[in-house]
Amino acid sequence: MLKLGLDIDSVVCEMIPTVLQKVNTKHRTALTKKDIIDWNMETSQFKLYNEIIDTFDDMNIMLGLPPVLGAKPALRILAEDFELIFITTRPKEYAQQTKRWVWSMLAVDGSEIHHVERDKNGIDVDILVDDNLGNVFKFAGQGKPAIVFDQPWNSEKAFLERVSIFWKDWAERPIHRAHGWLGVGGALFTIYEVAEKYCGDR
Numbered sequence: 282m283l284k285l286g287l288d289i290d291s292v293v294c295e296m297i298p299t300v301l302q303k304v305n306t307k308h309r310t311a312l313t314k315k316d317i318i319d320w321n322m323e324t325s326q327f328k329l330y331n332e333i334i335d336t337f338d339d340m341n342i343m344l345g346l347p348p349v350l351g352a353k354p355a356l357r358i359l360a361e362d363f364e365l366i367f368i369t370t371r372p373k374e375y376a377q378q379t380k381r382w383v384w385s386m387l388a389v390d391g392s393e394i395h396h397v398e399r400d401k402n403g404i405d406v407d408i409l410v411d412d413n414l415g416n417v418f419k420f421a422g423q424g425k426p427a428i429v430f431d432q433p434w435n436s437e438k439a440f441l442e443r444v445s446i447f448w449k450d451w452a453e454r455p456i457h458r459a460h461g462w463l464g465v466g467g468a469l470f471t472i473y474e475v476a477e478k479y480c481g482d483r
């Protein structure tokens with residue numbers, strides 16, 4: 282079985298809107314994801330890093346973070362054909378609740394979750410899905426297929442043009458699986474396509 286590496290935040294876990302809601306209430310602003318245009322998670326007014334950590338620190342909020350739209354049904358299909366391996370840069374101290382979140386929100390086995398400091402290349406997977414362009418480039422640099430889950434903070438479109446595979450959500454277009462499943466999404470389609478094209482019969 283091919284090993285599918287999945288980033289967690291902003292790929293399967295919709296974390297930023299919850300963080301922004303807190304910031305907006307506190308500062309009477311109306312920021313949305315589109316206002317975050319760079320990788321430092323800064324808007325023109327705020328640095329969000331501390332707010333993100335605060336969100337993880339509050340167990341109830343953290344466990345209640347919604348999945349990215351369409352991620353849950355897509356992952357349940359993918360779990361039949363791929364070994365799902367989550368790779369996150371969330372600090373290791375959040376390992377327990379991250380595992381609980383994966384199980385309760387995505388209904389897939391969260392037993393393989395790697396917490397890494399920065400580099401995701403050290404984890405043995407065949408394909409990586411990530412919203413971080415740096416991670417994607419590094420992974421692709423090993424000659425393996427990497428897929429960008431595009432987000433507004435990937436604003437360096439010059440870089441994006443060098444990436445041939447990216448999508449914006451899990452539910453772009455419906456597909457039919459061979460065994461009659463009505464699948465969900467361009468993302469899913471892309472993963473199967475990539476697996477076939479780049480990973481051959483492995």
Ligand SMILES: [Mg+2]
Pocket residue numbers: 288289290291292411412413
């Ligand atoms: Mg991410």
